Amino acid sequence: MTTGRTEALLWLAQRASAAVLALCVVVHLATIMLAVRGGLSGAEILGRTRGSLAWALFYAVFVLAVAVHAPIGLRAIARETLGWRGVTLEAATGAVALALAWAGWRAVAGLVLA
Amino acid sequence: MSDLTLDVQVWRGDAAGGAFRRYAVPARERQTVLDVVTWIQRTIDPSLSYRFACRVGMCGTCAMTVNGKPRWTCRTLVGAVARAGRLVVAPLANLPVVKDLACDMAPFFDKWQRAEGRFRPAAAAPADFAVVPPESPKRRAADAGIECIGCAVCHAACDIVAWNKDYLGPAALNRAWTLVNDVRDGARAARLAAVAGDAGCHACHSLQSCREHCPKHINPTAGIAGLKRLSALAALKGEW
Numbered sequence: 001m002t003t004g005r006t007e008a009l010l011w012l013a014q015r016a017s018a019a020v021l022a023l024c025v026v027v028h029l030a031t032i033m034l035a036v037r038g039g040l041s042g043a044e045i046l047g048r049t050r051g052s053l054a055w056a057l058f059y060a061v062f063v064l065a066v067a068v069h070a071p072i073g074l075r076a077i078a079r080e081t082l083g084w085r086g087v088t089l090e091a092a093t094g095a096v097a098l099a100l101a102w103a104g105w106r107a108v109a110g111l112v113l114a
Numbered sequence: 115m116s117d118l119t120l121d122v123q124v125w126r127g128d129a130a131g132g133a134f135r136r137y138a139v140p141a142r143e144r145q146t147v148l149d150v151v152t153w154i155q156r157t158i159d160p161s162l163s164y165r166f167a168c169r170v171g172m173c174g175t176c177a178m179t180v181n182g183k184p185r186w187t188c189r190t191l192v193g194a195v196a197r198a199g200r201l202v203v204a205p206l207a208n209l210p211v212v213k214d215l216a217c218d219m220a221p222f223f224d225k226w227q228r229a230e231g232r233f234r235p236a237a238a239a240p241a242d243f244a245v246v247p248p249e250s251p252k253r254r255a256a257d258a259g260i261e262c263i264g265c266a267v268c269h270a271a272c273d274i275v276a277w278n279k280d281y282l283g284p285a286a287l288n289r290a291w292t293l294v295n296d297v298r299d300g301a302r303a304a305r306l307a308a309v310a311g312d313a314g315c316h317a318c319h320s321l322q323s324c325r326e327h328c329p330k331h332i333n334p335t336a337g338i339a340g341l342k343r344l345s346a347l348a349a350l351k352g353e354w
Binding site: 008009080 | 277278307308309310311312314316342345346348349350354
């Protein structure tokens with residue numbers, strides 16, 4: 001795989017994940033606004049999410065979009081501002097993606113399976 | 115400075131360095147910045163080096179930095195850019211200086227070559243004249259960028275060129291964009307491969323300084339966005 005091809009595919013992945021994020025963030029913010037109207041408690045949140053396949057899927061997709069989108073952006077910033085390139089940068093990008101996915105999906109599991 | 119005299123600072127030096135030198139130049143009606151530089155060279159200091167050819171905005175050779183912005187000097191009226199009768203004229207940014215106001219344009223045009231900025235006829239060349247309908251989407255896309263005069267104003271205005279010397283820059287990418295929209299061309303895949311990557315179209319942040327400063331009112335950012343889309347599709351299809 002050439003560098004150009006990798007960059008083109010990463011660009012596409014970042015744009016596609018941005019489109020998913022736009023939708024997810026709107027739903028997430030709307031939910032927050034509705035949820036806090038009668039006060040906010042952990043029990044109330046868990047009451048809504050526990051055992052819900054729909055919320056599990058929604059937040060799993062949200063986390064996936066974040067795990068794709070953010071590392072590609074950080075990679076570009078690292079390259080431009082620090083001049084960081086090569087295998088170590090690609091490894092660090094992958095590590096950030098895995099860490100975001102792991103932490104996010106763990107939180108989703110906590111909400112749905114708790 | 116009086117109404118009749120301009121206070122002009124001109125950068126003098128070479129690749130090793132230099133400094134601004136001050137000149138008093140008579141103000142004239144509808145005087146261009148190139149007129150001012152020419153007056154200094156012909157009247158005060160014949161050793162002043164600068165570059166120009168057509169003087170009518172066609173050749174793209176006279177671009178300089180005027181009061182901090184890259185401009186084509188032959189078509190820039192002093193009255194439109196002088197601040198309180200003061201002009202500061204320097205060589206274009208992002209290119210090596212040869213001497214005074216003359217830059218080495220080689221790195222700029224080398225990038226056109228790296229971006230596959232040459233027309234390459236398709237293997238099955240038509241026996242007769244190729245018919246390209248003027249209203250076809252591809253022809254219109256090519257038209258939008260085809261009036262580039264290669265003045266390097268966009269290259270000088272681009273922040274990404276400033277921090278990444280390898281970046282192909284707006285002019286070379288605009289040229290590639292006109293060629294991928296040329297239905298007679300046969301090097302589409304090679305060109306998309308050449309312009310993709312972190313020194314190519316994917317480095318562009320769409321800051322649009324190129325569009326802001328282009329004297330021909332071309333929008334290279336739009337063409338670069340088109341190259342990003344086409345190269346992503348080509349990568350998905352495995353065309354290179």
